[in-house]
Amino acid sequence: VKEKGKAHFQFYRSDMNSIINNVVELETYLRKAIERNELTLYYQPQVDLLTMKIKSYEALLRWKNQELGHISPADFIPLAEDTGLIIPIGNWVIETACKQIKEWATKGKTDFKIAINISPKQFQQHRLLLIIRTAIEKYRIDPKLLEIEITEGAMQDTKDTAPILSGLKELGVSISVDDFGTGYSSLNYLKQFPIDVLKIDKSFVKDVHSNEKDAAITTTIIHLGRSLGMEVIAEGVENAEQEKFLLNANCQKAQGFLYSKPLPAEEIEKKFMK
Ligand code: C2E
Ligand code: CA
Numbered sequence: 197v198k199e200k201g202k203a204h205f206q207f208y209r210s211d212m213n214s215i216i217n218n219v220v221e222l223e224t225y226l227r228k229a230i231e232r233n234e235l236t237l238y239y240q241p242q243v244d245l246l247t248m249k250i251k252s253y254e255a256l257l258r259w260k261n262q263e264l265g266h267i268s269p270a271d272f273i274p275l276a277e278d279t280g281l282i283i284p285i286g287n288w289v290i291e292t293a294c295k296q297i298k299e300w301a302t303k304g305k306t307d308f309k310i311a312i313n314i315s316p317k318q319f320q321q322h323r324l325l326l327i328i329r330t331a332i333e334k335y336r337i338d339p340k341l342l343e344i345e346i347t348e349g350a351m352q353d354t355k356d357t358a359p360i361l362s363g364l365k366e367l368g369v370s371i372s373v374d375d376f377g378t379g380y381s382s383l384n385y386l387k388q389f390p391i392d393v394l395k396i397d398k399s400f401v402k403d404v405h406s407n408e409k410d411a412a413i414t415t416t417i418i419h420l421g422r423s424l425g426m427e428v429i430a431e432g433v434e435n436a437e438q439e440k441f442l443l444n445a446n447c448q449k450a451q452g453f454l455y456s457k458p459l460p461a462e463e464i465e466k467k468f469m470k
């Protein structure tokens with residue numbers, strides 16, 4: 197579609213891929229996604245490798261549009277970041293996750309955290325701390341039940357990020373570094389920022405049991421995190437070989453299809469909260 201150029205552009209409702217590939221068109225749909233109730237959060241368990249108990253759930257966005265069907269966050273999050281839509285969408289995620297924590301707390305389920313993804317762009321709004329604090333207060337939830345997952349990109353801009361992270365830390369919210377080792381890493385930020393958790397990216401975990409370099413990188417991240425008093429979690433765990441490696445390497449937590457794919461809240465309740 198792209199090669200044809202704008203003048204010859206024509207959409208067919210059946211050709212959904214071309215819509216998804218056309219950012220302008222997709223943006224129009226995404227702009228309306230919140231008000232049309234098209235967004236949901238799915239939850240994926242994060243398990244303690246020693247006890248096999250679920251310690252937390254990561255909230256992951258899902259978007260289903262009537263015409264387009266399901267659109268992957270890998271496709272629409274970058275677009276949302278480029279267009280600024282990540283701000284209202286990110287706020288919706290914060291609000292919805294806090295509401296869910298409240299709902300589960302009302303049912304007596306408070307022995308796990310909910311981790312939400314915060315894009316680097318969201319740190320550029322100075323109100324981020326206020327928005328998170330307001331949602332915590334509105335639903336009267338324990339801030340200790342909330343964790344935020346940030347990427348290395350967020351920590352490049354120290355000026356914006358540092359006060360927000362220390363404010364969150366003061367509240368009792370925990371902070372996890374997502375996709376650790378894949379961004380513009382500077383070990384310096386592990387010193388500067390109040391980080392609680394390191395998340396080993398799934399690209400390192402994929403062949404950890406068979407590839408020497410992945411094994412070395414993973415082991416090193418686990419040592420680094422543990423020596424700094426941080427918790428370490430591996431993502432993308434799909435099989436028992438990976439799990440065994442991680443357990444032997446002293447990794448505390450794991451997340452991946454081996455345990456569960458991300459599921460809607462009602463299914464999480466049915467499956468894991470009986
Ligand atoms: P991420 O934060 O690194 O999330 C992990 C991704 O790995 C999720 O993809 C998850 O479904 C997937 N995954 C989980 N277990 C496995 C496994 O065992 N094997 C493999 N191959 N994959 C696994 P998903 O849900 O498609 O999300 C993709 C990315 O979109 C996320 O990567 C995150 O960067 C972004 N994203 C999702 N939800 C949000 C959100 O609410 N806010 C922001 N800012 N970004 C989000
Ligand atoms: Ca994440």
Ligand code: CA
Nearest residue numbers: 374375395431
């Ligand atoms: Ca990740």
Ligand code: CA
Nearest residue numbers: 374375397398
């Ligand atoms: Ca990732």
